[in-house]
Amino acid sequence: MSFLFMTLLNIGSGCAALPNVSEMIDEAPSAQKPRPIVSSRGVLSPQQSKAVMDRLKRSVNPTDVLERHTAVVESVTESPLTKGNKVTLLADGQAAYAAMFKAIHRAKSQINLESYIIEDDETGRKFADLLLQKQGEGVQVNVIYDSMGSINSPASFFQRLRAGGIQVVEFNPLNPLADRDEWGLTHRDHRKILIVDGEVAIMGGINISKVYSSSPLKRKRNRKGPIHWRDTDIQIEGPAVAEFQNLFLDTWLKQKGPKLSELNHPSVPVPVSAKGASAPGAAREKGSALVRVIGSTPGESNRIPFIVYVSAISFAEHSIHMTNSYFIPDDQIVKALGDAAGRGVDVKIILPGVTDSMLALHAQRYHYSGLLKSGVKLYEHSSSLLHAKTAVVDKVWSTVGSTNMDFLSLLNNDEVNAVILNKEFAVEMEKMFAGDLANSRQIKWDEWKNRPYLNRVREWFVNLFVRWL
Numbered sequence: 182m183s184f185l186f187m188t189l190l191n192i193g194s195g196c197a198a199l200p201n202v203s204e205m206i207d208e209a210p211s212a213q214k215p216r217p218i219v220s221s222r223g224v225l226s227p228q229q230s231k232a233v234m235d236r237l238k239r240s241v242n243p244t245d246v247l248e249r250h251t252a253v254v255e256s257v258t259e260s261p262l263t264k265g266n267k268v269t270l271l272a273d274g275q276a277a278y279a280a281m282f283k284a285i286h287r288a289k290s291q292i293n294l295e296s297y298i299i300e301d302d303e304t305g306r307k308f309a310d311l312l313l314q315k316q317g318e319g320v321q322v323n324v325i326y327d328s329m330g331s332i333n334s335p336a337s338f339f340q341r342l343r344a345g346g347i348q349v350v351e352f353n354p355l356n357p358l359a360d361r362d363e364w365g366l367t368h369r370d371h372r373k374i375l376i377v378d379g380e381v382a383i384m385g386g387i388n389i390s391k392v393y394s395s396s397p398l399k400r401k402r403n404r405k406g407p408i409h410w411r412d413t414d415i416q417i418e419g420p421a422v423a424e425f426q427n428l429f430l431d432t433w434l435k436q437k438g439p440k441l442s443e444l445n446h447p448s449v450p451v452p453v454s455a456k457g458a459s460a461p462g463a464a465r466e467k468g469s470a471l472v473r474v475i476g477s478t479p480g481e482s483n484r485i486p487f488i489v490y491v492s493a494i495s496f497a498e499h500s501i502h503m504t505n506s507y508f509i510p511d512d513q514i515v516k517a518l519g520d521a522a523g524r525g526v527d528v529k530i531i532l533p534g535v536t537d538s539m540l541a542l543h544a545q546r547y548h549y550s551g552l553l554k555s556g557v558k559l560y561e562h563s564s565s566l567l568h569a570k571t572a573v574v575d576k577v578w579s580t581v582g583s584t585n586m587d588f589l590s591l592l593n594n595d596e597v598n599a600v601i602l603n604k605e606f607a608v609e610m611e612k613m614f615a616g617d618l619a620n621s622r623q624i625k626w627d628e629w630k631n632r633p634y635l636n637r638v639r640e641w642f643v644n645l646f647v648r649w650l
Contacts, residue, residue: 244575245496265466266419274393277414297330298388371594385414411565424474470603509587519555534561547640560621573610
C-alpha cells in the first residue's frame with residue numbers, strides 16, 4: 182500500500198498531542214526508591230534489587246540512564262524491570278525467520294503470533310504451512326493480524342488458517358460492518374511478536390513478508406531487482422516473556438477474540454504489578470540481561486515509547502547510536518538530540534537512503550539542517566531499505582522494537598519495544614550499528630546547505646503534513 186494512501190486515510194487523526202517529557206522529568210521524584218526488580222521467583226527485595234543495579238553500574242562508565250531515566254520510566258508505566266533474561270540479537274530478516282521457524286518447530290502447547298503485515302507470498306505461505314502443521318499436532322495457534330497492514334492478503338489466506346483450527350483475529354477490520362465497538366482507520370496494530378509456550382518471545386520490526394528474506398543488495402546505478410529490507414528483531418527467553426504474553430492476551434480480549442482456555446497458555450507467568458505481587462510459575466531465568474517491555478495503545482496520555490526515547494536521550498552522557506526507519510520527529514525529540522550533541526554526547530543516527538516512500542524521505546530530510554548544525558551526525562543507509570527501530574545509549578541501554586519516530590507510531594498505533602540493560606548485549610548492538618554505518622553515507626553540513634532549492638521546497642511542503650504521514 183502506498184504511503185500516500187496511508188496519508189489520505191489518516192487525515193483528521195492529528196488532534197492528539199504528545200506528552201511534555203520535560204515536565205515529566207522535572208516531576209519524577211529523583212529521591213524515590215526504584216521499584217523492585219522481578220525475577221523468575223517473584224519480586225526481589227529492595228536490597229537485592231539495589232545489588233543487581235550496582236553490579237550493572239560498576240560494569241560501565243557512569244550514566245544517568247541507569248538511575249534518573251529509570252525513575253522517569255517507572256513514573257509512567259506499570260511494566261516491571263525483569264532479571265535473568267537471555268537476549269539474542271537477530272540482525273536481519275533471515276536470522277529472525279530462522280529463529281522463528283526453530284521456535285515454532287519446538288512448540289509443545291501454544292503459539293501466539295501478532296503481526297502488522299502477514300503477506301500471502303512465499304514467506305507468508307511458509308509460515309502458514311508450519312503453523313497449520315503445529316495446529317494439527319495439537320499445539321493451539323492464535324494469530325492477530327492488522328486489517329490495514331495485511332490489506333493485500335486475500336481473505337482466503339486467513340480462512341485457510343481458520344479451517345485448519347487456528348484461531349485468527351483481524352485487528353480493527355476495515356469493514357465498517359464488522360462487530361466492533363467503534364470503527365476507524367487510524368488505530369492500527371503495528372506490533373510484531375511471536376510467543377511460543379510462554380517461554381520464548383521474538384519481537385522487533387520484522388513483518389511476515391518476503392522483502393525481509395533476501396540478502397542485502399549492493400545497489401548500483403540503474404540496477405533493477407527487489408530491494409532488501411534491513412531490519413532487526415531480538416529473541417528473549419526468561420521472565421520478560423510474560424509481559425509480551427500479557428500484551429498479546431490484552432489485545433486478543435479487546436478485539437473480541439475467541440475465549441482462550443487455561444489449557445491454551447500453561448506455565449505463562451502471572452503478571453506482576455507495580456505493588457509487588459509474586460509471580461508463581463514464571464519462566465526460568467536464562468541469562469543476565471535486565472529487560473523491561475514497553476507497550477502502548479492510542480488514548481493513553483503517557484505515550485510510553487515516546488517518553489522512554491526522549492528521556493533516554495536526555496540523560497545520555499557518552500553516546501547515542503540510533504537507527505530509525507520513518508524519522509519524522511516532533512520538536513521534543515529534535516531538541517533532545519541537539520542538546521545531547523551540544524553537551525558532548527556522540528550522537529549518530531542512521532536513516533533510510535533507499536525508501537518505499539519519497540514523502541517519508543522528504544519529511545525525514547526536513548530535519549537535517551537543524552540537527553547537523555547542533556552537532557548530530559547523520560547517515561543514510563544505501564545498500565538496503567532500512568526498516569530497523571533500534572538505539573543503544575552509553576553502551577549499556579538498548580532498545581529494539583516496532584516504534585518509528587513518526588506521529589502514526591507515536592500517537593495512533595499499538596506499539597511495543599523492549600528495553601535491555603546489559604553491557605554485553607549493548608556490545609552486540611554497537612557491532613551491528615558499526616556494520617550499518619559502513620553501508621551508509623554521511624550527510625555533511627557543508628554539502629547539505631548547498632543542496633538544490635527544489636529539494637528544500639519539497640521538504641518544507643511535505644513537512645506541512647507530518648501529522649498525517
